Amino acid sequence: MKLYVMIAAVLLAFTMIASAEPRREELTPAEIDQLRDSAQEPDLRLKLYIKFSRERLDAVEQARTDAKVTNHGQQMHERLQDFLDLYDELNENVDTFADRKADIRKVLKTVIEADTEFQAKLRALRDASGTNPEDARQYEFLLSNALDTLDSSVQDHRQLLTEQEEAAKHKKLIKQQ
Numbered sequence: 001m002k003l004y005v006m007i008a009a010v011l012l013a014f015t016m017i018a019s020a021e022p023r024r025e026e027l028t029p030a031e032i033d034q035l036r037d038s039a040q041e042p043d044l045r046l047k048l049y050i051k052f053s054r055e056r057l058d059a060v061e062q063a064r065t066d067a068k069v070t071n072h073g074q075q076m077h078e079r080l081q082d083f084l085d086l087y088d089e090l091n092e093n094v095d096t097f098a099d100r101k102a103d104i105r106k107v108l109k110t111v112i113e114a115d116t117e118f119q120a121k122l123r124a125l126r127d128a129s130g131t132n133p134e135d136a137r138q139y140e141f142l143l144s145n146a147l148d149t150l151d152s153s154v155q156d157h158r159q160l161l162t163e164q165e166e167a168a169k170h171k172k173l174i175k176q177q
Contacts, residue, residue: 042097046093057118073137091153094111125143
């Protein structure tokens with residue numbers, strides 16, 4: 001009897017997994033190739049993540065204003081999720097290169113500038129969300145999450161830059177070649 005229950009549970013789990021909506025891929029094959037080619041080059045790799053994140057954030061604004069889009073709230077939610085996924089990847093890469101003691105001071109300044117730009121765009125989006133509250137309900141939690149992530153990341157990136165500047169004074173960073 002226990003065997004039947006176990007088999008039924010496994011079949012139920014497989015059914016749920018099979019019927020689940022497939023996860024959207026946030027990167028295109030061309031973008032994946034670019035990132036793969038820059039795996040050992042922190043400056044280039046982080047700049048690519050900034051570029052791709054910026055494109056996803058622009059897609060959020062396009063989804064908001066495009067007259068052809070029928071469900072603005074859902075489209076904006078999906079585009080915000082794409083942005084947040086890529087931004088999380090950017091942060092993971094910053095952490096990885098920092099853990100390797102790579103000298104990322106120069107590109108970190110670019111990351112901080114992008115953080116500020118992304119914050120401004122997301123705050124403008126939040127301020128504009130009052131024009132259509134029904135659509136805003138579909139993405140407001142994700143937007144709030146993205147703003148919180150950016151707020152903490154800005155602090156983390158600035159702190160890391162300070163730490164990198166200090167480490168550079170003591171020649172504890174590995175320069176890129």
